[in-house]
Amino acid sequence: MLKKLRPPFLDFSIATLNFLANVGIMLPYVLILFKYKETQSINYLVAIVVFYVARAASVFSTKRWNLKSSTYLMICLWLGMIGSVIFSLTSTLGWLVAGALCLGYTSANIWPYFLTIKLHLTAKTDFKLKRLYWLIFLVLGLLFAVDFMFDLQYKLAFVLLAVLFILALPAGRLLDQFSLAFYNDQERPAKQPLKWWRIALFVIFFSVMALLTLLRKTSLSIALPWVLAAIVVAIVILNIELAADWKAMPANKLRIVNRGFLICVVLLFSSFFAYFVLGKLGMYMVFGYYLIGFEGGHPLYSALAHQQSDRAKRYAEIGLVAGHILILTTQPVLYSLGLILIALYVGYENPAINTSVYTADENDPDLAIINKYRFSTYGGLLCQLLFFGLLVTVSGLNQLKLMAFFNPTATTSASLYLHGLAWPVTGLSFVVSMVAIYSQNRHDHASKSV
DSSP states (O other), rough: GGGGHHHHHHHHHHHHHHHHHHTTTHHHHHHHHHHHHHHHHHHHHHHHHHHHHHHHHHHHHTTTTOOOOOHHHHHHHHHHHHHHHHHHHHHHHHHHHHHHHHHHHHHHHHHHHHHHHHHHHHHHHHHOOOOOHHHHHHHHHHHHHHHHTTTTTTTTHHHHHHHHHHHHHHHHHHHHHHHHHHHHHHOOOOOOOOOHHHHHHHHHHHHHHHHHHHHSSOOOOHHHHHHHHHHHHHHHHHHHHHHTTSOOOTTTTHHHHHHHHHIIIIIIHHHHHHHHHOOTTTHHHHHHHHHHHHHHHHHHHHTTTTTHHHHHHHHHHHHHHHHHTTTSSSOHHHHHHHHHHHHHHHHHHHHHHHHHHHHHHHHHGGGGGHHHHHHHHHHHHHHHHHHHHHHHHHHHHHTTTTHHHHHHOTTTTHHHHHIIHHHHHHHHHHHHHHHHHHHHHHHHHHHHHH
């Protein structure tokens, strides 16, 4: 079948797959969220919660079938297509839950599995993405912008998303065939037996995450002490899960946990807190800062250090420390610079982490990138839980509603949020960062000494 397809179509299919892999983690969530804000329907609220939990849980539960990454990528494409079709055709609760589960799994896994296969092919062949693919990427992005601009109720967006998943299927099959040489050279590891105690903790933990996600979206009359108790239980379970996975990636796990923690500080906490510093456009400005830092961190620090990796790393670490100090201020320029510096550090670290985990995972190179996203998710969830615990405590002591933070309408509580939330969250982030940097520097020093 693939041989019958003309090369231009395969180019378009690969470009489409590249687009979906890059935007898949956010686009479905944004579309469902916009749909909820437009309709205020409880069905879409439930769908948001299910999607969020499915996305976070999928990173922990994936790879249990011991299949190839290329097979998981095909599963992502099929589930993404099914979920998009459901959201384009119906608003019935049961179907939306099913669609959210499909899109949640796809959203969590399509990028890491795409990246895994791309790294396999890069190691074995001269495979690289053509400039044409990025041009098509831009055109596809503009198509979604049309839906937003002309208020087409996001039906076109979900239909287009389903079509794109279908169009990406030939590319998925092609990459599967290209990667056969890699898998033929690798000995498949034995399938790990299921541990029922981990499944039980898994269900409890993500039930708590579902509750906390719901509390961010709507007002519920749950006593704050009970919410705080649930958060404590979730933090304990998360650390048990982290300890159970501790043997994986001995050289990188703290580095990756810190990555997830920093991303959460910028994209979750700061996107809300920025309202009090930067005004109504604060959330959008934070997203822009993150994109600038993530894409520009590595080339900027490498250029400043004249391509000397040790010096570039030191510059990035200094920038990270300065970023934490600057975001403690309420001065818009300094606060913005602080966020950019933290994002630049994440952007600098990301390529090095990808290379390091891919070459250092001796047991299963096919699992390396998935392990990266698993540990990054640990860091992100830990940040969320600590932040939400602080928020519950501050809200309870000052008799404020939780929803007031996630839907800010005034700056009257800016000082309270600064001292009760921003400073403690920043302090925790700084401690996690310093521990991760110290651990990584010790490992690098030991490696050079051998």
